[in-house]
Amino acid sequence: MDLGQHIGYVDLVSLVGETNRCPGGKRAISRLAQTLHVGPHHRVLEVGSNTGFTSIELAAITGCRTDGVEINAAAVEEARRSAAALPARIAERVSFHVGDVRKLPWDEETFDVVVCGGALGFVEGREPAFSEIRRVLRPLGxxxxxxxxxxxxxxxxxxxxxxxxxxxxxxxxGWKEWLEELAPAGWELYDFTRRPLAARPTEVVDAYAEHLTSSARIQALPPEQRDRVREQWRHACHVFNDNHRHLGVMDLVLRRPLATGVPEQPELFLEPGVYDRYFTHEFVPLAGTENR
Structure with a gap:
């Protein structure tokens, strides 16, 4: 890893040992597991697994088997280090791989579930990525x-x-633009929810940055490099915190239809909070269901 004047963000996350949790952390993963109906007999692929937090947590709370794929080798190394510290009953069900979502190494219909914490939004060529995800996903996955x-x-x-x-x-x-980007035709819109994020007080951000850069790994660096890492990490945390004042998080769940050639009929009677794009070809919340 190059510890020059500026360290790439993913390398920086791996160096400080930040788990890079999905928005909402463990609570969001618990909700996700319930929505996806993940159980002990399921095999889950995490796309953009980074340092492995979501894959490990899903395996721990559901008993499923997880494979994480991540393009950054330093992040995969950190994920494997975290997995090695797990109890054997969990560690044996978690694997991490260096790879590209546009060229996955697994056979067709290998996985029951695919989870992604935002990486798909920044993949160049999302069409090949979705094609690969569909290939390795089982029908109704x-x-x-x-x-x-x-x-x-x-x-x-x-x-x-x-x-x-x-x-x-x-x-x-906004959410509408991302929804159009991330819910391509040919997939069932199974579930969609939104919730706001909040910024934290300055002193909380400072304390968090100090905590993560006080590890033995950082302290072992030469003083000049250590100070550079600590300042870069603190700066990054404050930029993210400022950004959170304007952010929300969307949870989108798609399902691969059966390959029968016969499209599923649309639903007419929907409960409040459901988003629908049948007939209008636009994502429309039912009246009185707007959430921010």
């Missing part, structure tokens, strides 16, 4: 995509600050 969206317009400077931290520019999309 579920795909979960947890993704951030802007619920209010950020200051003009904030997207630039965020791009400096991440190394790429995040589109200033």
């Amino acid at each position: 579920m795909v979960s995509i947890t993704h951030l969206y802007y619920r209010s317009t950020p200051p003009a400077s904030l997207p630039n600050r965020l791009a400096d931290v991440l190394g790429f520019r995040v589109p200033v999309y």
Whole structure:
């Protein structure tokens, strides 16, 4: 890992040992497991598994077998290190792989569920990615995509600050734009929910950054490198916190239909909170169900 003047964000996350949890953390994963009906006999693929938190938590709470695929080798190394510290009954059901979602190494219809914590939104060529996911997913299998969206317009400077931290520019999309991008034709819209995120007080962010950069791993670095890592991580945490003032998180669940060639009939009577795009070809919440 190059510890020069600036460390790439994913390498920085791996270096400080941050688990890079999905928005909502363990509570979100618990809700996700229930929505996806994951159980001990299921095999789950996590796309963009990063340092492995979601894969490990799903295996721990449901008894399923999980495979995480991540393009960044440093993140996979950290995920494997975390898995090695697990009790054997969990560790034996968790695997992590370096790979690209656009060219997955598994056979057709290998997985019951695919989960993604936002990586699909930043894959160049999402059509090949969805094609590969469909290939390795069994009929009636579920795909979960947890993704951030802007619920209010950020200051003009904030997207630039965020791009400096991440190394790429995040589109200033609301939930409707992301939903159109991440729910392609040919998939059933099984579930869709939104909830707001909140910023934390400055002192909480400072304490969090200090905690993660006080580990033995960071303390073992040469002083100049250690100070650089600590300052870069603190800066990144504050940029993310500023961004959270304007963000919400959307949980999108798609299902692969049966390959019968006969489309499923649309539903007429839906409960409040359900999003539908039958007939109008647009995602429309039922009257009185708007959530922010």
